[in-house]
Amino acid sequence: xxxxxxxxxxxxxxxxxxxxxxxxxxxxxxxxxxxxxxxxxxxxxxxxxxxxxxxxxxxxxxxxxxxxxxxxxxxxxxxxxxxxxxxxxxxxxxxxxxxxxxxxxxxxxxxxxxxxxxxxxxxxxxxxxxxxxxxxxxxxxxxxxxxxxxxxxxxxxxxxxxx
Amino acid sequence: xxxxxxxxxxxxxxxxxxxxxxxxxxxxxxxxxxxxxxxxxxxxxxxxxxxxxxxxxxxxxxxxxxxxxxxxxxxxxxxxxxxxxxxxxxxxxxxxxxxxxxxxxxxxxxxxxxxxxxxxxxxxxxxxxxxxxxxxxxxxxxxxxxxxxxxxxxxxxxxxxxxxxxxxxxxxxxxxxxxxxxxxxxxxxxxxxxxxxxxxxxxxxxxxxxxxxxxxxxxxxxxxxxxxxxxxxxxxxxxxxxxxxxxxxxxxxxxxxxxxxxxxxxxxxxxxxxxxxxxxxxxxxxxxxxxxxxxxxxxxxxxxxxxxxxxxxxxxxxxxx
Numbered sequence: 001x002x003x004x005x006x007x008x009x010x011x012x013x014x015x016x017x018x019x020x021x022x023x024x025x026x027x028x029x030x031x032x033x034x035x036x037x038x039x040x041x042x043x044x045x046x047x048x049x050x051x052x053x054x055x056x057x058x059x060x061x062x063x064x065x066x067x068x069x070x071x072x073x074x075x076x077x078x079x080x081x082x083x084x085x086x087x088x089x090x091x092x093x094x095x096x097x098x099x100x101x102x103x104x105x106x107x108x109x110x111x112x113x114x115x116x117x118x119x120x121x122x123x124x125x126x127x128x129x130x131x132x133x134x135x136x137x138x139x140x141x142x143x144x145x146x147x148x149x150x151x152x153x154x155x156x157x158x159x160x161x162x163x
Numbered sequence: 164x165x166x167x168x169x170x171x172x173x174x175x176x177x178x179x180x181x182x183x184x185x186x187x188x189x190x191x192x193x194x195x196x197x198x199x200x201x202x203x204x205x206x207x208x209x210x211x212x213x214x215x216x217x218x219x220x221x222x223x224x225x226x227x228x229x230x231x232x233x234x235x236x237x238x239x240x241x242x243x244x245x246x247x248x249x250x251x252x253x254x255x256x257x258x259x260x261x262x263x264x265x266x267x268x269x270x271x272x273x274x275x276x277x278x279x280x281x282x283x284x285x286x287x288x289x290x291x292x293x294x295x296x297x298x299x300x301x302x303x304x305x306x307x308x309x310x311x312x313x314x315x316x317x318x319x320x321x322x323x324x325x326x327x328x329x330x331x332x333x334x335x336x337x338x339x340x341x342x343x344x345x346x347x348x349x350x351x352x353x354x355x356x357x358x359x360x361x362x363x364x365x366x367x368x369x370x371x372x373x374x375x376x377x378x379x380x381x382x383x384x385x386x387x388x389x390x391x392x393x394x395x396x397x398x399x400x401x402x403x404x405x406x407x408x409x410x411x412x413x414x415x416x417x418x419x420x421x422x423x424x425x426x427x428x429x430x431x432x433x434x435x436x437x438x439x440x441x442x443x444x445x446x447x448x449x450x451x452x453x454x455x456x457x458x459x460x461x462x463x464x465x466x467x468x469x470x471x472x473x474x475x476x477x478x479x480x481x482x483x484x
Contacts, residue, residue, distance in 0.1 A: 006172035013169055013186050016194065016354050030395040031205040031369050038386060046274055047243030047309025048212060054239055054280060056315035057204035062393070069386045134278075149386035155393035158204065 030062065034153045035137040040078070041146040051137045052085065055129040059156040066103040069148045076143025079104040080152035082127070086134040101127045103152070107143075129156055167193055187332040187350055194330050194357050202317040203367035204236075207479075210374045211251075211296050211310040216303045221407045221438045222376070222475040224295040228442060229259055230401045230481045231368045233318045235285040242277040243309040244270030249299040253312050259289035266312075273308050318368040330357040366483045368400070373416070373462045374477035383466050390462045392418075392480075394451050399426050401444045401481040408432035408476070412469025416478025418449065419461045425449050428478075429467045435474055 035051035037044065066080045081102040129135060139150050167189040170182045209225050238253055248270040255263040268279035296312065298305070330353050373390040404416035410432050417427025426449075430441035451460030462480055 004172075004178050006174045006176070009172045009183075012351055013190065016190055016351075016358055030393045030397075032371070032393045033206060034208070034390065036210075036390065045243060045308050047241070047276065050276075051208070051311060052239075052241050052276070052278060053206060053208070053313045054237065054315065056206050056236060056317070057202075065391060067389075067391050134280075148384070151389075151391060153391045153393065 030155055030157050032153050032155045033135075033137065034151060035080070035139060036149070036151045037139050038149050039146045040139055040141045040150045041144070042141055044141075044146075049139045052134055053137075054134045055131050055156075057158060058131050059129045059158050061101055061127040061129065061154060062157050063153075063155045064101050064103045065153045065155065066105055067151045067153070068105050068107075069150075070107050071148055072145045074143050074145040075107065076141055076145065076147070077104055077106045078147060078150050079140045079142075080150070081138045081140070082154060083136050083138070084133055085136045107147075183347065184332075190354055191330055191332050194354055201320050202234075203320060203369065204315070204317045205369040206313055206315045207370050207372045209294055209296075209312040209314065209372060210376070211307055211312065213306070213308075213376055214296075214298075214310065215306040216298075216300065219407065219436050219474065221436055223297070224293050224438065225372070225374075225477060226291050226293050226405060226438055226440060227370070227372075227479055228291045228401075228403055228440070229257075229287050229289050230444075231318060232286070232288045233316045233368065233370075235263060235283070235287060235314060236317050237280065237282045237313075237315040238264075238266040239278065239280045239313045239315075240266055240268035241309070241311045241313070242268045242270060242279075242307065243273055243275070244277065245273050245306040245308050247300045247302050247305040248307065249301055251307065251310060252297045252299070254295050254297070255285065255287075255292055256295065257287070257290050257292040259287060260292050261286050261288070316370070320366055320368075328353075328357050328360060330354050369482045371462065371480045371482070372477055373464065373480075374475075375464055375473070376475050378473040378476065380472040381470050383464075388463055388465065392451065392460045392462060394460060396448075396450045398448050398483045399445055399480060400483045401442060401479075402426050402428045403440060403442045403479040403481075404428040404430040404476070405438050405440050405478075406430040406432055406476045407435060407438055407474040409469070409471040410434055412471035412473065413467030414473060414476045415465050415467045416476070417463050417465070418480050419463050420449060420451050421460070424463075427463075430476075431467070432469075432471070438475075 033053050037048050068078050079102055137152050139152055169186050169189055242251055250267050250269045252265050252267040254265050262285035264283045266279055266281040268277045271277040332350050375387050378387055399418050406414045413429050413431040415427050415429040417424045426443055426445045426447055428441040428443040430439045433439040462478055
């Protein structure tokens with residue numbers, strides 16, 4: 001007759017899910033979506049000022065970073081905005097689709113490589129990208145004269161996968 | 164994820180093999196749930212904006228060498244077409260590509276968005292995947308006022324480390340029989356191996372693509388040069404530069420940190436009707452820690468030799484995060 005230690009058996013069986021839970025799988029990782037527009041003015045074709053993309057996985061926004069190259073002296077504000085443009089009402093709460101995040105740069109003189117960033121983690125409601133939802137990055141220029149180039153870079157981080 | 168509640172054994176009780184069987188099944192569910200989350204997702208964008216009927220066919224195709232195997236899990240086309248454009252179609256081909264579907268967007272006008280989404284799973288295992296856009300037009304001339312193709316990918320962290328063995332308990336015939344200690348041990352060992360592989364495989368593989376078209380001859384404007392990249396500590400695995408230009412010019416695509424180039428590849432043109440590729444592979448660890456302007460990390464395009472006009476240039480940066 002074999003005598004089995006219950007505590008040994010319990011330890012064997014509990015170590016594995018403990019390892020899976022505590023160390024298994026992924027930490028958050030960083031990747032980005034970008035919108036890159038040359039000669040940005042208000043009449044630039046909307047297709048060149050907007051970029052639509054669908055989130056391949058759930059993630060949260062870490063920064064919306066705006067970099068502008070401006071060689072024309074004029075008063076203007078360049079703004080980058082992220083909004084959700086499609087939703088699946090049956091599975092995604094409205095609040096996820098009503099989030100926006102924006103970053104702006106204001107000029108009074110010519111400048112190059114001027115930058116601004118808006119960090120969503122500092123806001124009360126973190127901005128979340130939901131897998132399968134389509135989002136839109138939009139660039140706008142408040143002035144009548146163009147900026148040579150505006151680049152909006154949206155950095156996102158996957159949720160930590162404690163599995 | 165919360166582990167499933169396992170049945171506990173107590174000393175002095177009669178061993179019930181069915182409880183052990185049930186526990187093994189719960190364990191297998193936990194482990195395999197974790198393995199099912201072994202993917203890292205990301206997306207890269209291929210830009211076809213401003214392309215018109217006079218462009219050379221070489222400018223309609225991005226050749227992207229396959230540094231690591233990945234799955235394409237979706238392609239979407241965002242299109243603002245001009246007069247005469249009927250539709251655009253994206254195809255993915257290559258010796259190592261299987262399961263790819265074509266995606267088509269029907270033009271809706273210059274200022275009206277046409278958007279096509281196609282979710283599928285294709286494998287890109289090796290070689291060079293070629294992403295080609297074909298345009299159907301009722302007549303010429305035509306221009307794609309704005310056209311971007313988003314490619315959503317996932318990579319398996321098991322491809323960057325040990326094999327990712329799934330675990331399915333196979334020796335569960337304990338009820339009514341003498342406990343088979345060796346069989347039980349084998350199950351625990353298999354579960355451990357599966358768990359350990361999942362823990363050890365931490366590399367997330369991703370790609371970013373930076374593209375420019377129709378750069379005029381002469382000195383390269385600052386507005387054509389840089390794409391900021393997210394700040395994070397990462398390892399550049401490979402940089403590929405593709406260019407369509409005269410044979411007397413070359414373009415360099417490089418990853419930079421706050422002060423200097425880290426790794427880059429220079430492609431020399433082979434004429435206006437063919438794409439030239441150059442690849443540099445590295446294991447350099449790169450730390451990019453800021454996103455406040457001057458000290459950003461960047462992917463930078465710059466001229467190598469020559470001052471010819473550049474029809475089409477792009478750089479693919481492969482990351483192992």
